[in-house]
Structure formats: structure tokens, C-alpha cells
Amino acid sequence: NAGVMQNPRHLVRRRGQEARLRCSPMKGHSHVYWYRQLPEEGLKFMVYLQKENIIDESGMPKERFSAEFPKEGPSILRIQQVVRGDSAAYFCASSPSDRTPRNQPQHFGDGTRLSIL
């Protein structure tokens, strides 16, 4: 499967625990976007990364949330000390560069559904 791969598909955590969400971009892609979808809402941008760099984290909460995209391995979205309000679907999309062709859609992974007990 050459698409964007996210795991786990479902993740359950208790309040106060840490959640780690993984995203492997499409082959050849070095740019990753993370989005969050709350129930009955559209996707909202969180953070944009390229390998070893955070380009734009304007949509990510300042506390408890962090993201990385190391030189090797998947991009990780980490949520520390989770709270009930973090329950959402988290989607990842990738692109080959920051100069995305005009008509190039973002292709999304299947998402991780995070549930906080």
C-alpha cells in the first residue's frame, strides 16, 4: 500500500496518560500535515512538518501537544496528560514538497480515533 499509513486506527487512553499517534507518509513525500476532527466537525489544521523541522504549528495547542518528523521513521503526534476533550479523530496527510502543484489534493491516511476514558 503506497498511501499514507496511520497507526493505530483506534487508541483508548485514560485521563492523564500519553497518546502517541504515528503517520508514515507516502513514498517519496517529505512533508506531513496533521489535522484534528472533533465530532460533527470538519478537519482542523494542527501542524505542518518536513523532515526534522516544524514549519507551522499555529493550529496546535501550546500545552501537552507536540509533533516531530525525524529523519528516519514516521511522524509522531504526541499528546501528554490526555483529557476528555482530546477525544477526536486525528488525520495525517503528506505531500512531496512545499511547492505542491495547484491541483494536487492532499491524500489522507485513514486516521486514528482517540478515545479518552
Add this chain to the structure above:
Amino acid sequence: AQKITQTQPGMFVQEKEAVTLDCTYDTSDQSYGLFWYKQPSSGEMIFLIYQGSYDEQNATEGRYSLNFQKARKSANLVISASQLGDSAMYFCAMRDYTVAGTALIFGKGTTLSVSS
């Protein structure tokens, strides 16, 4: 600030009929792209169709077409000959091309229910 508005929380249509899902957008930029995505109950996001701000023709992809009215800032999705499998959430999204690597901005979505 850029914004996407989808005013129809839910739409109902019978099989084989056409349906229009509304989308209006707000941007001060001249160069932008508009996208529609489908999200079935299984949750994945499926790209349907794209329209560029400079495209003179309305985009079409199979049963999907985009009614693009630039002066009104609207980009409605038309699905012809609806099928039961079209039942899903539909999202309109926009990308601003004046800034490299910009993420998509999504509307709140419209739930389409197709009945037999």
C-alpha cells in the same frame, strides 16, 4: 481570514436523483484551490474533485461536478444519479496558494443520505 461555509447540515435524496451540496468561501487571495472530500461512516477521507481559482471551466469527475461561481464565491458539488453508496459526509475545503505548503481549510460538512 479564510473561511469555508457549508450551510446544509443534512441533505436527503432518492436514488438516481441529482443533488447539490452548497459551499461558499471567503478569501481575499486571487490564487486558491477548492476541493471536495467524502467521508463515509468508516471514517476515511476520500478526495473527489478539485477546482482552481483560475480555471475557466467547471471541474467534472464522473458523476461529480463542481458548480464554480467565482463572483459569488461559491463552489457547489453536484452529484448526478445518486447511489446508495453516496451516503456519507461531504466536506468542502480550500487551499491558499500564495503561501507555500499551506494546509487545507475545511467546512463543517454536509451529511448526505441516499434512500432507495
